[in-house]
Amino acid sequence: MADGIVRAAQLGDLQAVLELYRDLHPEDESFPPEPGLSALWARMLEQPGLRVFVLERGAALVASCTLVVVPNLTRGGRPYALVENVVTHREHRRRGLGSRVVRHALAEAWEAGCYKAMLLTGSRRPEVHRFYETCGFRAGDKTGFVARPGAAG
Template identity: 55%
Template sequence: MPPAIRAAEARDLDQLLVLLRHLNPADPPVPPEAAARAWAALLAHPGVTVFLAEAAGEAIASCTLIQVPNLTRGTRPYAFIENVVTHAAHRRRGHGRAVLAAALSAAWAAGCYKAMLLTGSTQEATFRFYEGAGFRRGEKTGLIARPPG
């Protein structure tokens, strides 16, 4: 049976933090107070939805959808998808694709004219995964700026 996909809620923070360790395992753990503040801000931010796949009460995949108001394209918003992750024990079963499908469906329902994501991966399998979920490479070029220091 496929996992349930839903918008994450305040009660999901602890499970989400465990799941996100599978995205960036080298990151230091976030202090609980800082995580709680960031999570509350994320949940309260207009246009942001964290999608969560769960099975047997466990968070197994997630992604964040950010919808941005826009003055071009007839004022249609655009979307970013970030922090796409599947628990290592649940990969290659369609759960990541399911949360991406939910995010894209929400973006299209909101009238977004495009959805974008970036990946730090250089693996061909990762590109094929995103293409299988509806993304195209080569249409735009992503650039990243980071703060100095």
């Protein structure tokens, strides 16, 4: 397919996913060293409810996002979902590839019976917010809060 295929990430995708994550957070600390890095990736792929989706065009992975489906006792026992680490390779942006991978993740969440999906972004850029809105997210429904280690409580 000319626009690529969205699929679940596999063990052999680690290096390509790491390249995408360098685009996502170029200032981020380095990845854990081997063999821990490969073990972490394997644990992620085996984690029930956690799926990393990638969009593959030819031999390259050009977009990705992570979906976490969380079991829940409220809302009639329906789970909820978290979408994280949404990234499209800088050379492939503004082509609808990122929205395809996010929409795929949302379709998986709805298929799993989730009553909602949440996403946080640290970006203040209006075009990033519009991107998420075109994928189906709405700002203003809830208020997001983030705690980090060492923050006074």
